Amino acid sequence: MSSGKDSIEIAGQHVYPGESKRIEIPVARLYTDIDVPIPVHVIRGKKPGPHLFVSAAVHGDELNGIEIVRRLIQSKVKLSKGTLILVPMVNVYGVLNQSRYLPDRRDLNRSFPGSAKGSLAGRVADIFLDQIVRHCQYGIDLHTGAIHRSNLPQIRANLKDEETSALAEVFGVPVLLNSDLRDGSLRQAAVELGTRILLYEAGQALRFDEISIRAGVRGVMNVMSVLGMTRRRVRVGQVQPYVANNSAWVRATASGIVRSLKHLGDQVVKGDVLAEIGSPFGDVLDTVKAPRDGIIIGKQNIPLVQEGDAMFHVAYFSEPDEAIVENIETMTEDLSPEDGLPYSGETV
Numbered sequence: 001m002s003s004g005k006d007s008i009e010i011a012g013q014h015v016y017p018g019e020s021k022r023i024e025i026p027v028a029r030l031y032t033d034i035d036v037p038i039p040v041h042v043i044r045g046k047k048p049g050p051h052l053f054v055s056a057a058v059h060g061d062e063l064n065g066i067e068i069v070r071r072l073i074q075s076k077v078k079l080s081k082g083t084l085i086l087v088p089m090v091n092v093y094g095v096l097n098q099s100r101y102l103p104d105r106r107d108l109n110r111s112f113p114g115s116a117k118g119s120l121a122g123r124v125a126d127i128f129l130d131q132i133v134r135h136c137q138y139g140i141d142l143h144t145g146a147i148h149r150s151n152l153p154q155i156r157a158n159l160k161d162e163e164t165s166a167l168a169e170v171f172g173v174p175v176l177l178n179s180d181l182r183d184g185s186l187r188q189a190a191v192e193l194g195t196r197i198l199l200y201e202a203g204q205a206l207r208f209d210e211i212s213i214r215a216g217v218r219g220v221m222n223v224m225s226v227l228g229m230t231r232r233r234v235r236v237g238q239v240q241p242y243v244a245n246n247s248a249w250v251r252a253t254a255s256g257i258v259r260s261l262k263h264l265g266d267q268v269v270k271g272d273v274l275a276e277i278g279s280p281f282g283d284v285l286d287t288v289k290a291p292r293d294g295i296i297i298g299k300q301n302i303p304l305v306q307e308g309d310a311m312f313h314v315a316y317f318s319e320p321d322e323a324i325v326e327n328i329e330t331m332t333e334d335l336s337p338e339d340g341l342p343y344s345g346e347t348v
């Protein structure tokens with residue numbers, strides 16, 4: 001809640017224009033009688049402007065976003081106007097346990113808007129909305145694939161909203177997925193509060209993926225540039241993103257050992273064999289085929305499947321385009337170590 005002239009109040013602490021502050025938001029204590037607060041880093045420009053939050057680890061085992069936020073803090077980004085609220089770990093309990101969930105086994109991203117008297121997940125959701133999201137017109141929520149699943153760098157957002165769509169485009173990743181809001185997600189709750197929000201998905205749980213991290217840092221910086229918060233120029237390289245209107249998981253048609261023939265970022269046409277499923281003795285039991293033309297945006301990494309297991313996440317485009325694979329290569333080249341993005345401790 002805001003109070004006082006031009007100040008932003010988080011957990012009882014005021015942050016004034018031109019100030020940076022580290023704040024801890026108390027949530028519930030551990031039963032070991034120790035507080036586990038949500039750490040927040042606030043950076044304010046001297047002039048008034050947009051308020052943007054960047055959150056990570058809503059799922060506690062999704063670590064790329066923690067590193068993206070860490071590099072943004074380390075880069076000592078200077079705001080010409082507006083406010084940047086960085087939250088490296090929303091689900092601190094999950095991070096401690098290296099788990100997607102909260103200790104009550106609830107998924108925080110299905111527990112929004114939550115309530116002050118609800119479950120632990122509901123309380124964290126309520127506090128996060130009240131202390132962070134409510135201050136912001138814009139938000140970027142950083143995620144990765146689930147455990148043993150990798151995601152191609154992608155933005156999921158309500159692309160029907162013109163301004164959200166423009167921000168998604170400037171983020172600079174090859175695929176934009178126009179996705180419906182999931183019940184109980186941070187994104188849904190934020191949109192209901194009038195906050196425009198991008199969900200960045202890249203890499204896999206419990207791992208750092210350098211390309212995903214660098215694409216995320218650059219994306220956040222690009223969004224800040226177009227919002228006029230920094231004077232840094234937008235760097236999108238040659239990437240012209242492709243918009244997918246839907247996506248679906250292709251599932252295992254048999255149980256066995258997987259030989260993948262297609263990989264993350266591959267463009268596929270209907271009928272392409274994505275993988276062979278074989279027996280331990282070498283027989284091919286079945287092949288998994290692409291049901292439609294699309295691009296592989298997510299992939300299961302364990303080479304063992306039971307019938308029905310999700311194997312390939314394919315995004316479908318209204319008009320398939322040959323240039324998509326080229327775009328992914330361009331993005332990877334753009335993010336080479338010479339691209340001027342901060343590594344740890346480097347300033348920009």
Ligand SMILES: [Zn+2]
Nearest residue numbers: 059062143144
């Ligand atoms: Zn997630």
